[in-house]
Amino acid sequence: MANLKDIADAAGVSITTVSNVIHGNYRRVSEKKVEEIKQLIARFGYVPNQAAQTLARRGSRVVAVIAGGNENENIFLNPYNAAYFGALAMHLYQNNYYPLVRVSSDVRTIEQDIRGWNVAGVMFNGLFMRSLNQIHSLSCLPAIFTDGYCDLPEINQVRIDDEAGGRLAADYLTEMGHRRIGFIGTALKESGAEQARLNGFCGSLTAHVTALAENGIFPAWTPERISSLLLSAQRPTAFFCSSDLAAVRMIQLLHSLGLRVPDDVSLMGFDDLPIAALSSPRLSTIAQNIDEKARLAVEMLIRHINNRMLPPEQIVLGVQLVRRDSVRQLSE
Amino acid sequence: MANLKDIADAAGVSITTVSNVIHGNYRRVSEKKVEEIKQLIARFGYVPNQAAQTLARRGSRVVAVIAGGNENENIFLNPYNAAYFGALAMHLYQNNYYPLVRVSSDVRTIEQDIRGWNVAGVMFNGLFMRSLNQIHSLSCLPAIFTDGYCDLPEINQVRIDDEAGGRLAADYLTEMGHRRIGFIGTALKESGAEQARLNGFCGSLTAHVTALAENGIFPAWTPERISSLLLSAQRPTAFFCSSDLAAVRMIQLLHSLGLRVPDDVSLMGFDDLPIAALSSPRLSTIAQNIDEKARLAVEMLIRHINNRMLPPEQIVLGVQLVRRDSVRQLSE
């Protein structure tokens, strides 16, 4: 519970001197005092009070990390979210910033965090372009957008090349001899990333390949719908799933129908999360480097915190095909 | 950027009056002023400054959530951690507390968070009993321990009945006709929970059942070690894995050796995470209610924050067997 004054009193100096020692301004303090004060700081176990620093410095080292979603739902049950936000938090800590991870789509809640904590910057994840301009504080605060799509160029963003991922998947499935291919998405209308994957996928299919994608959100793909599709004569020989999680769920559904992967139906995922390699069969998928994406996003934010005049930046990360066991080579 | 004074000036009153309105002390303010001030607060988009409140109140609404582990590792890649810490954060937010999730085993780092943020309480997860008494601030701060084992009774803790889980697993495997059973742990020496699961497991095995557990940490169970065990004549017919994740990894290892689950080898997991039902085959496992554990832990903490005189509490949650497809009935 020791504060600056306690240390100052014990050392017989003023708090300014102690403050200087703490911040490394040694030239203004005699060497002997420096040592003496350092000792006392250690002995007292002095830790600067973040609230007081925030107030005095007119700014904190807190970064708001916003994840769109329902506040009463544990979004970390989704392995992608867990991996990504975990990585963001880790990289923020490594740069001496504190993540304030808030799950909410409510503009007011977000605004309260931003202003209440006098945040140094904001990281938005996913897409909420509609309501975003309502967050007034953003005009004067460094912000990074990841995994989102929007046409405004004056925005800092980091994302992966989802379209290229879709193309890679289409090319690979075609190369493996598949001609009737389905697409499994989870929230097409809401996720720019998923839409881009689908675009790349469809764009790269040659004329005689059928994409069975539906342009609706996933609830439209009820298990019943998918089941009847799978049991029909026109059953796709392969599915491109917009995430590894969707692919793993698909495996379950197929099993429940007595269909085997890849013998009866081939499957591709997206992301290359740990579960992709732990799935049975191991998933062929499109890999993205989540940790690097997080690192680059954090570094970009810090750049803009340190230099508020920097022009907007965009980074698009590459993806790559990972061949494993969930896609069967069709003869003929 | 509006603060109390701005509102006060605009309303032609003092900041005290505004403060009273904000905190619902309406009896001291005329009704008209109350309405007027409320309007202004909304129009200005006023949000109280957390740093200033923390300072003035001599305490914050931040709760330190400590996860032991390496700070340069993304522990949310482990689905159990993701599920549990995600749930903790969610329940803290719902009670208007801010989680400060720190991954570290370094006592100094932890202490800095606790003191620097003037934390309202601390939640420890996993076991670090050795260094814990070095955290001096703890003596005067509400703290909850989860997933840990220690004999001190003067401690608030929430955990599950790991031993019962081990027993359930042993009983079930025995009932299914298995007589040579192995145990796969991940960090026996460090995790009290895992040790308890093993204890319960061994305790409930009848004499003619062999537990092939090794009392070492997982690195001793190199894939090579396990492989040679699996290829030997004394190969266990079933394995009890200390987590669903370990079980899923085991499936991969078995597949790589050309062995199938459950046809050649049966497997049980622990936790009943989403991956258990998404695995192929779907895992039979011991289920714990992670969300409820988190909720109870948060509620317990808040109880102790609100009443510092409360005696220590211990909660032990039950677990239950979930039969799915990874354990084969042995005839004979």
Next chain:
DNA sequence: CTGTTAGCGCGTTCAG
């Protein structure tokens, strides 16, 4: 080289 001082935004007496 060192100390004094004026805020930072808010909570909380205590006088009016």
Next chain:
DNA sequence: CTGAACGCGCTAACAG
């Protein structure tokens, strides 16, 4: 019913 004034712990500009 209302406001002035002090303190929370720290920073930074300034004076010595």
